[in-house]
Amino acid sequence: MEQKTLFDKVWDAHVVKSVPGGPDVFFIDKHFIHEVTSPVAFLNLETRGNKVLFPERTVATPDHNVPTIDQDKTIKDKLSRMQVEKLRQNCKNHDIELHDLGSDHHGIVHVIGPELGITQPGMTIVCGDSHTSTHGAFGAIAFGIGTSEVEMVFASQCIMQSKPKRMRITVNGELGEGVTSKDIILYIISKISASGGTGYFLEYAGSAIQSLSMEARMTICNMSIEMGARGGLIAPDQTTFDYLEGKDHAPKGEDWDKAVAYWKTLKTDDGAEFDLEYTYDAADIEPMITYGTNPGMGIKVKGNIPTTDGMEGSNKKTYLKSLDYMGFQPGEPIQGKKIDYVFVGSCTNGRIEDIRSVANFVKGKKKADNITAWIVPGSREVERLAIKEGLVEILEEAGFKLRQPGCSACLAMNDDKIPAGKYAVSTSNRNFEGRQGPGARTLLASPLTVAAVAITGEVTDPREV
Amino acid sequence: MAYDKFNVLKSTVVPLSTENVDTDQIIPARFLKATTREGFGDNLFRDWRYDNEGNPKADFVLNDPTYSGKVLVAGKNFGSGSSREHAAWAIYDYGFRCVVSSFFADIFKNNALNIGILPVTISPEFLDEIFAEVEKDPKTEVEVDIEKQTITLLSTGTSESFDINSYKKDNMQNGFDDIDYLLSMKEEILAFEPSRR
Numbered sequence: 001m002e003q004k005t006l007f008d009k010v011w012d013a014h015v016v017k018s019v020p021g022g023p024d025v026f027f028i029d030k031h032f033i034h035e036v037t038s039p040v041a042f043l044n045l046e047t048r049g050n051k052v053l054f055p056e057r058t059v060a061t062p063d064h065n066v067p068t069i070d071q072d073k074t075i076k077d078k079l080s081r082m083q084v085e086k087l088r089q090n091c092k093n094h095d096i097e098l099h100d101l102g103s104d105h106h107g108i109v110h111v112i113g114p115e116l117g118i119t120q121p122g123m124t125i126v127c128g129d130s131h132t133s134t135h136g137a138f139g140a141i142a143f144g145i146g147t148s149e150v151e152m153v154f155a156s157q158c159i160m161q162s163k164p165k166r167m168r169i170t171v172n173g174e175l176g177e178g179v180t181s182k183d184i185i186l187y188i189i190s191k192i193s194a195s196g197g198t199g200y201f202l203e204y205a206g207s208a209i210q211s212l213s214m215e216a217r218m219t220i221c222n223m224s225i226e227m228g229a230r231g232g233l234i235a236p237d238q239t240t241f242d243y244l245e246g247k248d249h250a251p252k253g254e255d256w257d258k259a260v261a262y263w264k265t266l267k268t269d270d271g272a273e274f275d276l277e278y279t280y281d282a283a284d285i286e287p288m289i290t291y292g293t294n295p296g297m298g299i300k301v302k303g304n305i306p307t308t309d310g311m312e313g314s315n316k317k318t319y320l321k322s323l324d325y326m327g328f329q330p331g332e333p334i335q336g337k338k339i340d341y342v343f344v345g346s347c348t349n350g351r352i353e354d355i356r357s358v359a360n361f362v363k364g365k366k367k368a369d370n371i372t373a374w375i376v377p378g379s380r381e382v383e384r385l386a387i388k389e390g391l392v393e394i395l396e397e398a399g400f401k402l403r404q405p406g407c408s409a410c411l412a413m414n415d416d417k418i419p420a421g422k423y424a425v426s427t428s429n430r431n432f433e434g435r436q437g438p439g440a441r442t443l444l445a446s447p448l449t450v451a452a453v454a455i456t457g458e459v460t461d462p463r464e465v
Numbered sequence: 466m467a468y469d470k471f472n473v474l475k476s477t478v479v480p481l482s483t484e485n486v487d488t489d490q491i492i493p494a495r496f497l498k499a500t501t502r503e504g505f506g507d508n509l510f511r512d513w514r515y516d517n518e519g520n521p522k523a524d525f526v527l528n529d530p531t532y533s534g535k536v537l538v539a540g541k542n543f544g545s546g547s548s549r550e551h552a553a554w555a556i557y558d559y560g561f562r563c564v565v566s567s568f569f570a571d572i573f574k575n576n577a578l579n580i581g582i583l584p585v586t587i588s589p590e591f592l593d594e595i596f597a598e599v600e601k602d603p604k605t606e607v608e609v610d611i612e613k614q615t616i617t618l619l620s621t622g623t624s625e626s627f628d629i630n631s632y633k634k635d636n637m638q639n640g641f642d643d644i645d646y647l648l649s650m651k652e653e654i655l656a657f658e659p660s661r662r
Contacts, residue, residue, distance in 0.1 A: 016653055017650065021631035023630065023632060025653075027654070027661060037548070037550070039499075039501075050644075054658065079499070080498055083498055086500050144547075145548060145572070146572065146576035147551075148642065148643070148644075151644060156644075156647035156648065158654055159647075160643045160647070164571075194542065195541070195542040198569075199571065293485075294487065317483070318485065411489075413497065413498070430489065430546060432489040434490075434493055438493070438495075
């Protein structure tokens with residue numbers, strides 16, 4: 001029998017038809033939508049006189065532009081309000097499950113999907129959002145699509161996709177103290193570069209990956225796109241099954257047993273081939289932070305910003321443009337740089353485990369005076385747990401402000417913007433120019449490093465606080 | 466959405482040699498609040514193109530009247546980051562029909578093809594040659610021929626072929642999109658769906 005990778009097994013089970021000389025007609029099990037990338041898809045669908053073919057396969061929530069205060073009141077920003085209202089109207093008209101602002105399971109789409117047990121192994125999942133790759137943590141093929149494709153999924157539950165190549169990234173060994181899954185992924189991206197995964201679908205494997213919780217695995221898969229890969233997945237195992245058991249949308253009773261039996265087959269066969277493989281040792285990974293304007297520009301917190309040695313032409317020009325934007329010099333250490341804001345949240349690190357680790361770290365300490373500290377739970381469920389576990393009091397005593405769920409300062413579509421020229425150390429996923437507000441300077445790091453920065457007011461290795 | 470058919474495009478180019486241009490630069494998130502797809506061209510490259518007061522920045526290529534055309538030539542890894550199709554809409558709405566680079570991010574490439582912008586991938590050497598020629602003479606033209614799958618720099622005659630799958634090629638040449646095809650597959654999809662319950 002042919003040896004197959006996990007990716008091949010899941011992909012091949014979803015091909016309705018292969019178009020000669022072209023892409024596959026690729027069936028989508030679950031479709032998540034939000035307020036920003038869906039309105040034009042609904043509009044075009046209606047203009048053409050089409051209907052949503054399988055409304056029960058789409059789930060909606062407004063997350064990108066929603067305010068993170070006063071969510072019980074009318075949204076002040078007119079355009080944001082219109083987008084959210086449009087989403088409500090569209091979901092009503094097309095009979096789509098909506099987790100609206102203020103409802104029990106409102107939150108960032110990539111946080112609530114797993115939380116509700118909608119995300120399951122072996123599924124294909126898409127959303128008009130590149131961080132859909134998050135759901136790969138469950139052994140699903142999950143990736144971001146454009147609005148034209150959102151319309152395709154509405155109309156046909158399929159998209160036209162060419163099968164990507166296969167890459168496996170293996171991380172073996174044990175993680176050191178103070179090193180988290182965010183550091184693993186920032187390390188990998190710094191090695192492979194912001195474009196090194198383009199054209200591939202990733203599988204993360206190895207003992208260091210297997211030892212991670214579901215939350216930590218989601219952080220890794222979430223940032224697959226930051227290497228240019230459409231997505232990345234991790235073979236489901238007992239950790240996956242334990243997480244899913246009992247969740248609202250997870251199978252129950254006999255169906256559960258059947259599902260688990262199938263999920264156990266979802267792993268790469270021994271001897272299956274990948275187009276490209278990388279292997280790393282967990283012991284080499286230290287707390288990481290980015291210094292530039294793409295997520296591949298990462299170094300150890302204790303490291304120096306690379307010099308321009310060996311760079312030339314547009315490569316060097318682009319590099320210097322990036323450092324100029326950040327206000328950094330080639331060759332200087334990053335440790336000790338003064339910071340103005342910290343942000344804990346986003347689909348990368350806005351889960352309960354992230355908030356626990358920050359609370360645990362700052363317990364009994366106070367944030368530095370120069371720091372404004374925002375903490376934005378990824379969902380209402382995360383918010384509820386944070387309150388129940390007493391984390392909110394700890395965080396507030398340390399000087400953090402807890403806001404309401406949403407994408408918030410990760411992309412600054414709402415009012416949660418970092419002012420021009422200011423530095424933010426953020427648990428989010430992108431450090432692009434202006435990502436957290438026009439002129440804002442973003443350094444990406446783990447929740448632990450962010451907590452350390454909040455206390456000292458400058459770039460700090462969390463192992464040294 | 467129907468779009469213009471693409472066959473042969475002969476045009477001067479707008480050079481943007483910066484690498485890793487992400488979709489947050491192409492169209493910043495704060496301009497994604499529309500519920501229709503018109504008018505995004507005004508905010509194309511917004512924060513590189515205008516200062517905080519909305520005045521054009523003289524040093525940005527779109528504000529330099531020397532350069533114009535329907536072809537954007539960009540540094541490698543163009544379109545990385547977010548899946549926002551708004552980035553492709555902004556480029557199309559501004560008037561570009563073709564983007565040339567030595568490397569494209571996947572989602573952007575798909576989005577571009579889906580709305581009628583042709584992404585043309587060329588070698589790094591040819592990309593450098595185009596930048597050099599255009600710097601010498603901004604009137605330099607390229608000719609993109611989708612049938613032959615070639616791009617030619619008319620001043621030097623250098624030509625390269627580019628890849629596009631025959632399905633997408635046919636779509637581009639006829640102004641079709643995937644919805645037309647997928648709807649024609651409806652019976653097969655309905656027959657397939659129960660296997661995924």
